[in-house]
Amino acid sequence: EFALTQSPGTLSVSPGERATLSCRASHSITTSLAWYQQKFGQAPRLLIYGASNRATGIPDRFSGSGSGTDFTLTISRLEPEDFAVYYCQQYGSSTWTFGQGTKVEIK
Amino acid sequence: QVQLVESGGGVVQPGGSLRLFCAASGFTFSDYGMHWVRQAPGKGLEWVSFIRYDGNKKFYADSVKGRFTISRDISKNTLYLQMNSLRGEDSAVYYCAKATVAYASSSEFDYWGQGTPVTVSS
Numbered sequence: 460e461f462a463l464t465q466s467p468g469t470l471s472v473s474p475g476e477r478a479t480l481s482c483r484a485s486h487s488i489t490t491s492l493a494w495y496q497q498k499f500g501q502a503p504r505l506l507i508y509g510a511s512n513r514a515t516g517i518p519d520r521f522s523g524s525g526s527g528t529d530f531t532l533t534i535s536r537l538e539p540e541d542f543a544v545y546y547c548q549q550y551g552s553s554t555w556t557f558g559q560g561t562k563v564e565i566k
Numbered sequence: 567q568v569q570l571v572e573s574g575g576g577v578v579q580p581g582g583s584l585r586l587f588c589a590a591s592g593f594t595f596s597d598y599g600m601h602w603v604r605q606a607p608g609k610g611l612e613w614v615s616f617i618r619y620d621g622n623k624k625f626y627a628d629s630v631k632g633r634f635t636i637s638r639d640i641s642k643n644t645l646y647l648q649m650n651s652l653r654g655e656d657s658a659v660y661y662c663a664k665a666t667v668a669y670a671s672s673s674e675f676d677y678w679g680q681g682t683p684v685t686v687s688s
Contacts, residue, residue: 493674495611502661502678503611514676546611553625553671555601555613 461485463547465558471566478534480561482547487527491551494523494532497560498543506545507532537563568592568677570662575682582652582686588645588662588679595643596620599665601675602636602647604658604684614660615647619669630656652686659683 462485472478482492490510495503505514507523510530520535534541542565547558574586588600602614615636616625624636635648645662660682663675 491672495675497611502680503675504678505666505674505676508666508674548611548674550672550674553616553623555616557603557611557613560610 461549461554461556463549463556463558465545465547465561467561468559469562469564471564472537473566474537474539476537476566478537478541478563480532480534480545480563482525482530482532482558484528484530484549488549488551490526491549492523492525492530493548493550494521495546495548496541496543497546503546534563568664570664570677570679572660572662572679572682575660575684577685577687578652579688580653580686583648583650584652584684586647586649586660586662586682586684588647590643590645590662590664593664594668595638596640597668599671599673600636600638600645601663601665602645603661603663603675603678604656605661605681606655606658609658612658616671617645618671619665623671649684652684654686657684657686 464483466481492510494507497503511523544560544562569591571589601616617636633651637646662679664677665673666676667673
């Protein structure tokens with residue numbers, strides 16, 4: 460069964476610092492990977508698609524990289540509004556799977 | 567602008583049924599695949615079901631296969647999720663979401679509704 464594993468489960472970062480989030484796929488998904496941000500009580504918001512393409516209106520402090528099985532979301536300088544939960548998602552071959560999420564909290 | 571508005575959630579007893587609705591506007595509904603995604607209280611996102619832009623292909627998560635049915639009405643710009651034989655573990659906020667790429671089955675989700683809560687409890 461296909462799985463996406465995100466690490467760490469929780470990341471404690473100070474505003475202005477860099478955050479690096481990881482997502483590992485159980486088998487290769489080339490670049491069929493997206494990242495979403497979800498704030499408490501809100502719907503998820505698309506940040507990154509195709510592993511490295513920013514969605515419309517997403518600030519350039521968000522960047523994605525990787526292919527195959529290992530992917531990274533980097534937030535270069537954390538703003539107060541960036542503290543949230545982040546999910547990776549694969550969408551290859553008519554299947555859709557989310558990782559379990561990484562919570563980015565204020566240190 | 568794109569809007570997705572879910573409704574139909576509520577409290578239902580185990581074994582009961584519920585029908586969810588997602589009213590779509592701001593885009594050509596018939597050109598895009600649509601999804602249902604759920605989130606149990608305090609938990610992560612779980613993909614539930616997908617319907618192709620033309621309604622001719624449907625996919626379901628194993629956890630709901632045989633109990634849930636996805637459908638769409640192009641004339642009403644509305645997406646549905648018929649949920650039967652409900653269980654406690656189906657309790658969640660249910661979101662509808664739009665595929666980003668027209669006519670594509672494999673695509674990320676660019677717009678989400680605000681969700682409708684479903685509670686399965688006696």
